[in-house]
Amino acid sequence: MNNPVIIKGNKYGIVVVLDAEMEFGELKEKISEKFRDSAKFFDNAQMAISFEGRKLTNEEQRDILNIIADETELHVVCVIEDDPKKEEVFKKALDEKLMELSNTTGQFYKGNLRSGQVLESETSIIVIGDVNPGARIVSKGNIIVLGALKGTVFAGATGNTNSFVLALDLNPVQIRIADTIARSPDKPVKDSVKETKIAFLEDGNIYIEPLSKEVLNDINI
Amino acid sequence: MGEVIVITSGKGGVGKTTTTANVGTGLAKLDKKVVLVDTDIGLRNLDVVMGLENRIVYNLVDVIEGNCRIKQALIKDKRYPNLYLLPSAQTRDKTSVTPEQMQKLAEELKEEFDYILMDCPAGIEQGFKNAIAGADRALVVTTPEVSAVRDADRIIGLLEANEMKQAHLIVNRLRNDMVKRGDMMSSTDVVEILAIDLIGVVPDDENIVISTNQGEPLVGSDTLAGQAYMNICKRILGEEVPYLDLNGKQGLFSKLASLLKKN
Numbered sequence: 001m002n003n004p005v006i007i008k009g010n011k012y013g014i015v016v017v018l019d020a021e022m023e024f025g026e027l028k029e030k031i032s033e034k035f036r037d038s039a040k041f042f043d044n045a046q047m048a049i050s051f052e053g054r055k056l057t058n059e060e061q062r063d064i065l066n067i068i069a070d071e072t073e074l075h076v077v078c079v080i081e082d083d084p085k086k087e088e089v090f091k092k093a094l095d096e097k098l099m100e101l102s103n104t105t106g107q108f109y110k111g112n113l114r115s116g117q118v119l120e121s122e123t124s125i126i127v128i129g130d131v132n133p134g135a136r137i138v139s140k141g142n143i144i145v146l147g148a149l150k151g152t153v154f155a156g157a158t159g160n161t162n163s164f165v166l167a168l169d170l171n172p173v174q175i176r177i178a179d180t181i182a183r184s185p186d187k188p189v190k191d192s193v194k195e196t197k198i199a200f201l202e203d204g205n206i207y208i209e210p211l212s213k214e215v216l217n218d219i220n221i
Numbered sequence: 222m223g224e225v226i227v228i229t230s231g232k233g234g235v236g237k238t239t240t241t242a243n244v245g246t247g248l249a250k251l252d253k254k255v256v257l258v259d260t261d262i263g264l265r266n267l268d269v270v271m272g273l274e275n276r277i278v279y280n281l282v283d284v285i286e287g288n289c290r291i292k293q294a295l296i297k298d299k300r301y302p303n304l305y306l307l308p309s310a311q312t313r314d315k316t317s318v319t320p321e322q323m324q325k326l327a328e329e330l331k332e333e334f335d336y337i338l339m340d341c342p343a344g345i346e347q348g349f350k351n352a353i354a355g356a357d358r359a360l361v362v363t364t365p366e367v368s369a370v371r372d373a374d375r376i377i378g379l380l381e382a383n384e385m386k387q388a389h390l391i392v393n394r395l396r397n398d399m400v401k402r403g404d405m406m407s408s409t410d411v412v413e414i415l416a417i418d419l420i421g422v423v424p425d426d427e428n429i430v431i432s433t434n435q436g437e438p439l440v441g442s443d444t445l446a447g448q449a450y451m452n453i454c455k456r457i458l459g460e461e462v463p464y465l466d467l468n469g470k471q472g473l474f475s476k477l478a479s480l481l482k483k484n
Contacts, residue, residue, distance in 0.1 A: 114378030
């Protein structure tokens, strides 16, 4: 291999590809050389680092990190191991955390959503205004409409079954919570009273109920 | 400086052209200098409704392409000296004009006229974008049918996205007897969904068909629709006019009463 140390960038930071054959002492020199050359380029960026191409013991890893610290201003935030299993675990943990976050944090939208308009959100969403037929809201968390909801809504878009939909006048064309879909009756119910209602998921069914104290107590955000 | 008003709807066949003709004629009756612009390139009919078809020499595309001056393309109305029509081209399509060109045209017309009414084609394609390009305010026409209201809603959304300062609603072809039976949406229902200000309700009136076929707008005439259009014109000018009582046909008695009121 004519280039024993290769530095590549990825989404989170850099990947250092190391020669598998070379003797470690010699490799260390190459590494310090390489990082010295590129110190200017990295400046004092913060990034994660991962190693490829060679199995490293903890000691060897520490040696390399020390070299990087000596030669550059780079802040290594963490070392990522190239292990699909662990990655999967991390991803799951991250997703769960994000899902929790999307449920508890929210964003506001002021104005009427009209036919053909789509509002998508990573977090819960509170609409101050009406959602008209033909409009659509997709949220990973909850959807709250301070107005009339007559369009299509999709709460818990990434599969969060604890999500709910709440509106001052809940009369949607279609409601989706996680993987469950409910639609409005084909013949509209005449003379239905306008009251604040909440739609939630229970035992695989979507229930719509007037907002009462008991229902409120059952919600866990 | 004049004001540019675009008359639009989303759905076709709800009465944009009839509204343009009547509102334009009404404003002219109220001593405003008005020009009606038919922006529906490819299909034109405002000239037919106005009864001016046989006088067309030049059209909108001729003006924009510089084949003639604006003055040459404007057709003076046969009844009102301060009412003009700029007809659309029929042999071209909507892509022959850009929104920027329409905006420039609107600016030029503003210097000459008090009101410039743009009759918008149905739909949300290029023609719609052209028609709203230079407009200061919009009149959204809908009939009390779910499909028309839905499309009107989409149009209002697009107008808002294009930062239209003012949009008003005209509910056209309302049949009061059907509303009473609960078979038709009332104007209140429509306003509730669309959530923009109402500027007029026009009842379903067979005189409209007659007037359209004769090329004589009926605004201001002694029909319910004629009065409704006149009221819309007055509201455009900023007057506060009470809404018409559309309850059934006007009896002799109420007609007498309204005559007395006028005097």
